[in-house]
Amino acid sequence: MPTALYIELPDALPARPDCPVRHAQAQRWLADLPPDLLDLVVAPVSIDVFHEYEMQAERTQGRDAANAPCFCEYRFVLTQLRSDDNEVFYETPVYAETLTSWRLLDERWLVCRTTLDRLGQHGSQTILSLSDHMPR
Secondary structure (H helix, E strand, O other): OOEEEEEEOOOOOOOOOOOOOOOHHHHHHHOOOOHHHHHHEOOOOEEEEEEEOOOEEEEEEEEOOOOOEEEEEEEEEEEEEEEOOOOOEEEEEEEEEEEEEEEEOOOOEEEEEEEEEOOOOOEEEEEEEEEOOOOO
C-alpha cells in the first residue's frame, strides 16, 4: 500500500537559509510549468504526495481553496539488473516517465508528459497537450 504525505502550503514559507530543500515541496508543482503560463493556472493550497513502496513511483495531487484538484503528477522509474562482471549485480534505470498536469483558469488541463528511454533511440522526449479532463 502506498504511503501518503499531506502538505499544507502556507502563504509565506518560513525563511531558513540553512535548509537546502526549504521550498522543494511548495515549489515542486512549478518545476515543469513553462514560466509564461504561470498566470493561466490555478495554484494549489495543499498537496498530497503518495509514495509507492514496491517500485520507484509516486503520485502527487494539489487542491485549490475549494478542495478541487488543480495539479497532479505521476512519476515512475523502471530499473533493470545489470552486471559488469557477472558476479556483482546492480539496478540501473532504463525508463522513466513523468506526467504533470495543471488546471487552467478555463477548467481545461495542461498536460506535460516527459519520457526518458535509455534502451531506445528516442532519449528524452517532452510533449505538452491540452485536455478537457484531469489525467488519471
